[in-house]
Amino acid sequence: MNKEIPELYGSMIFGDKVMRSKLPKDMYKALRKTIENGTHLELDVANSVAVAMKEWAVENGATHYTHWFQPMTGFTAEKHDSFIAPAGEGEVIMDFSGKELVKGEPDASSFPSGGLRATFEARGYTAWDPTSPAFIKDKTLYIPTAFCSYSGEALDKKTPLLRSMEALSKEAVKVLHLLGNDTVTRVSTTIGPEQEYFLVDKDLYKKRKDLIFCGRTLFGAPAPKGQEMEDHYFGALKPKVSAYMHDLDVELWKLGIPAKTKHNEVAPAQHELAPVFDTANVAVDHNQLTMEIMKKVAEKHNMVCLLHEKPFQGINGSGKHNNWSLVTNEGVNLLNPGRTPAKNLPFLVFLMAVIKAVDDYADLMRISAASAGNDHRLGGNEAPPAIVSIFLGDELTAVLKSIENDSHMGKQEAVQIDIGAHVLPHFVKDNTDRNRTSPFAFTGNKFEFRMLGSSASVATPNIVLNTAVAEALSQFYKELEGTKPEDMEQAVHALLKNAIEKHKKIIFNGNGYSEEWVEEAKKRGLYNLVSTPDCLPRFIADKNVELFTRHHIFTKEEIFSRYEILLENYTKTVLIEARTLDEMLTKDFLPAVNAYAGETAKNAASKKAFMPGLSMDSEEALVSGLTKTYAALTDGLKELKALIEKAVSTGDTLKAAQICHLELLGKMDELAEAANKAEALIPDTMLPYPTYDQLLFSL
Numbered sequence: 001m002n003k004e005i006p007e008l009y010g011s012m013i014f015g016d017k018v019m020r021s022k023l024p025k026d027m028y029k030a031l032r033k034t035i036e037n038g039t040h041l042e043l044d045v046a047n048s049v050a051v052a053m054k055e056w057a058v059e060n061g062a063t064h065y066t067h068w069f070q071p072m073t074g075f076t077a078e079k080h081d082s083f084i085a086p087a088g089e090g091e092v093i094m095d096f097s098g099k100e101l102v103k104g105e106p107d108a109s110s111f112p113s114g115g116l117r118a119t120f121e122a123r124g125y126t127a128w129d130p131t132s133p134a135f136i137k138d139k140t141l142y143i144p145t146a147f148c149s150y151s152g153e154a155l156d157k158k159t160p161l162l163r164s165m166e167a168l169s170k171e172a173v174k175v176l177h178l179l180g181n182d183t184v185t186r187v188s189t190t191i192g193p194e195q196e197y198f199l200v201d202k203d204l205y206k207k208r209k210d211l212i213f214c215g216r217t218l219f220g221a222p223a224p225k226g227q228e229m230e231d232h233y234f235g236a237l238k239p240k241v242s243a244y245m246h247d248l249d250v251e252l253w254k255l256g257i258p259a260k261t262k263h264n265e266v267a268p269a270q271h272e273l274a275p276v277f278d279t280a281n282v283a284v285d286h287n288q289l290t291m292e293i294m295k296k297v298a299e300k301h302n303m304v305c306l307l308h309e310k311p312f313q314g315i316n317g318s319g320k321h322n323n324w325s326l327v328t329n330e331g332v333n334l335l336n337p338g339r340t341p342a343k344n345l346p347f348l349v350f351l352m353a354v355i356k357a358v359d360d361y362a363d364l365m366r367i368s369a370a371s372a373g374n375d376h377r378l379g380g381n382e383a384p385p386a387i388v389s390i391f392l393g394d395e396l397t398a399v400l401k402s403i404e405n406d407s408h409m410g411k412q413e414a415v416q417i418d419i420g421a422h423v424l425p426h427f428v429k430d431n432t433d434r435n436r437t438s439p440f441a442f443t444g445n446k447f448e449f450r451m452l453g454s455s456a457s458v459a460t461p462n463i464v465l466n467t468a469v470a471e472a473l474s475q476f477y478k479e480l481e482g483t484k485p486e487d488m489e490q491a492v493h494a495l496l497k498n499a500i501e502k503h504k505k506i507i508f509n510g511n512g513y514s515e516e517w518v519e520e521a522k523k524r525g526l527y528n529l530v531s532t533p534d535c536l537p538r539f540i541a542d543k544n545v546e547l548f549t550r551h552h553i554f555t556k557e558e559i560f561s562r563y564e565i566l567l568e569n570y571t572k573t574v575l576i577e578a579r580t581l582d583e584m585l586t587k588d589f590l591p592a593v594n595a596y597a598g599e600t601a602k603n604a605a606s607k608k609a610f611m612p613g614l615s616m617d618s619e620e621a622l623v624s625g626l627t628k629t630y631a632a633l634t635d636g637l638k639e640l641k642a643l644i645e646k647a648v649s650t651g652d653t654l655k656a657a658q659i660c661h662l663e664l665l666g667k668m669d670e671l672a673e674a675a676n677k678a679e680a681l682i683p684d685t686m687l688p689y690p691t692y693d694q695l696l697f698s699l
Contacts, residue, residue, distance in 0.1 A: 011254050014141075016032075019032075022056055027049065038131075046102045049130075053134060057083075066081070066143065068145060070157045070457065072565050077106070081100075103128070106126060114563065114568075126147050128143055132285045133282075135289075154558055158285075160558075168326075168470040170470070171473035171474045174473070175350075178480050179488065188279050188326070189462065191458065194275075196265055197271055198269050198271070201694075201699060202298075204698060208695075209689075215308035216308040216309075216376075217692070219585075221677075221680040240301065240699050245273075251296075255293075257289060258286075259274075259275055261274040267312070267315040267317075268696040273294075283458070284457065287320075287457070307454050309376060314692075318453075320452040322448070324448075324462065324465060335350060345492055353473045357468035358388065359505065361464065364538070364539070364547075366388050366527060367464070367536060369451035369453065374452075375532055384451050387512070388526065389440065392509065396442060406497070438508070449465065468547070505524040533657040533661045536654075537654065571657045574661075578644050581672070585637060596682045596683070600622055625678075626678060629677065646663075
C-alpha cells in the first residue's frame with residue numbers, strides 16, 4: 001500500500017503535475033503566474049486550461065462539470081452541467097470552453113443574502129478561482145468558484161477570504177521591505193484545521209428525530225459510563241472505526257487533501273482528523289470537502305458522522321482548531337521565533353502585530369466562532385471560554401517583558417528532557433507548553449485559534465484574523481515609515497515596547513476555566529460575550545465596519561447583510577430545535593411515560609389483589625412521579641409553544657434571537673431535565689428511541 005500512496009495522492013485533482021503535462025508551456029507559465037502572484041487571467045489562457053481540464057476529466061470518467069461554491073448557508077453548493085454539445089445529425093461531442101470555466105450563472109434568489117437581493121432578483125455569478133485546484137468527485141469535475149450577485153456583492157465565504165489574504169500580503173510585504181528584506185513579493189497565510197467528530201450507528205441514528213433534524217440530542221439520560229475514566233482519548237481504535245478512518249484517508253488523499261493524524265478524542269464515540277498545513281484558501285476548500293466526505297464514507301460503513309458542536313450532553317463536544325501562520329514566497333515562516341527570539345526582529349514585529357490584532361478586534365474573533373451549536377460548548381471544561389485571550393508561554397512572555405522593561409534578556413539555552421530511564425532518548429523541550437483552556441495559543445511556530453465549532457466553515461475566522469493583522473501591520477508601517485536604516489532597530493524597539501504596554505492585557509498564560517480569570521478579564525476590560533446574540537451586534541460596530549471597508553474585505557452593505565444572515569441562522573436553528581423537542585416529547589416520549597405508568601399501576605393492582613397485605617409504596621411512588629412528570633411536561637410544552645410563537649411573531653431579528661437565547665433555550669433545558677429524570681426510570685424496551693448508552697457504545 002505504501003508504494004501506491006504517492007500515485008494515489010492527488011490523482012483526482014487538476015494539480016500542477018497534470019497542468020504541466022496537459023498545457024502548452026506558455027499557457028502553463030501564465031496560469032502559474034496567476035496562481036502565485038494573483039495576476040489577472042486572460043481568456044486565451046482560460047480557453048487552453050478548459051480544453052486540458054475537460055480532456056483530463058473525461059479520461060478519468062467525468063461526464064459533468066460544476067461550479068462549486070460556498071454560499072452563506074455554511075455548506076457548499078453545486079449545479080451540474082454535462083460536457084455534451086450537439087454536433088448535428090443526432091450526435092454529440094464533449095466540449096468545454098474557457099467562458100464556461102471562468103463564469104457560471106446559478107440562481108442567486110434562494111441563497112441567504114441578508115437583504116442584498118430581492119427574491120425576484122435571481123441572477124448570480126460564479127467565478128473560477130484558479131488558486132484552488134479543480135477535482136473530480138462522483139464522475140463530475142468540480143471547479144472551485146467565488147459567488148456574487150448580479151450587481152457584484154459577495155454572497156459567499158471565498159470572496160472575502162481571498163480579499164483578506166491579499167490585504168494581509170500587501171501590508172506584510174511593505175513591513176518586510178522596511179525591515180530590509182527587499183526580495184519578498186508575497187506573504188501567504190497557511191492554516192491546518194483539526195476536525196473533531198462523532199460516529200454513531202446509522203440504524204440507531206434513524207430512530208432519533210433530534211439527531212436527524214438538529215444534529216444533536218435534545219434530551220437523554222446520561223449513560224452509566226461517560227468519559228470519566230479518561231480511557232478513550234488516544235485509545236486503541238475499534239475495528240469499525242479503524243476501517244472507516246482508513247477509507248476516509250484514501251478518499252481524502254485522492255483529492256489531494258493531506259490528512260495526516262487520526263485518533264480517538266476525549267468523549268466516547270468521538271474522534272479527530274488533522275491535516276498538514278496549506279494556504280488558507282485551499283485549506284478552507286479542503287475542510288469543506290473533508291466534512292462532506294466524512295459523512296459519505298460513514299454512510300458506506302453503516303454509520304453517521306455527527307459534526308454538531310454538542311451532540312450529547314454531559315460529555316465533551318466537538319471543536320475545530322485553526323492553526324494559523326504566515327509564510328513568505330521564499331518559504332520563511334514569519335512566526336518561527338528561531339533559537340534567539342529576543343534578537344529576531346521580524347518575528348517580534350509580526351508576533352506583536354498578531355497580539356495587537358487580537359486585542360483590538362477580540363469581539364470580531366469571538367463573532368467568528370459564534371453559532372447556536374458552539375454556544376453549548378464554549379466556556380465548558382472542554383473548550384476555551386468565551387473570553388478571547390492569548391497564550392504565549394513562559395519564554396516569549398519573558399522576551400516581551402524584557403523589551404517592555406528595557407532589561408537584558410539572558411541567553412536562552414535549549415533544555416534537554418531526561419525522563420530518567422537510560423534506555424530512553426533525551427530530547428529538546430519546546431519553547432512553549434500547551435494550554436488547552438486558551439482560545440488563541442502560540443504553539444511553537446504558529447497560533448492555534450481553538451474556539452471554532454466543529455461544523456463551521458473556517459473561512460470566517462481567517463477572514464477576521466487576516467484583516468485584523470493586516471490593519472496592525474499597516475499601523476506599524478506608518479510608525480516606521482521614513483526611518484533611516486541605521487535607526488531602524490531602535491525604532492522597532494520603541495514600537496514593540498509601546499505595543500506591549502498597550503496590548504499585554506490580552507496575554508494570559510493561566511487557567512481560562514477559573515472564575516478568577518473571569519473576574520481578572522473584567523478588570524482588564526476584555527470582552528465576555530457569552531452567547532451569539534450577545535456578540536453579533538458587535539459585528540456592525542463602527543470600528544469593525546471601518547476595518548472591513550478600509551481594507552476592501554466587505555462593503556458596508558455586505559457587512560450588514562451578513563449580520564442579518566447570522567441572526568436569522570441562529571434564530572432558525574433554535575426554533576427548529578424547539579419544534580423538534582415539542583414533537584418528540586408530544587408524539588413519542590409522553591406516550592411512553594403514560595404507557596409505563598399505566599403498566600406499573602396495573603401490575604401493582606394485580607399484585608395487591610393476590611396479596612392484599614403486600615406494600616405497594618414503591619410502585620405507587622413511581623406511578624405518582626411519572627404522572628407528575630407527564631403533567632409538568634404537558635404544561636411546559638404549552639409554554640414552549642407560546643415562546644416559539646413569541647419569537648416568530650416579533651419583527652426584529654435581534655429581538656427574536658434574544659428571545660431564543662434568554663427564554664426559549666431555558667424552557668427547552670427545563671423540559672429536557674424533566675424528561676431525563678423520567679427516562680432513567682423507564683425500561684429501554686418501552687422508550688421510542690435509542691438511549692445515550694446505545695448511541696455512544698454501539699460501535
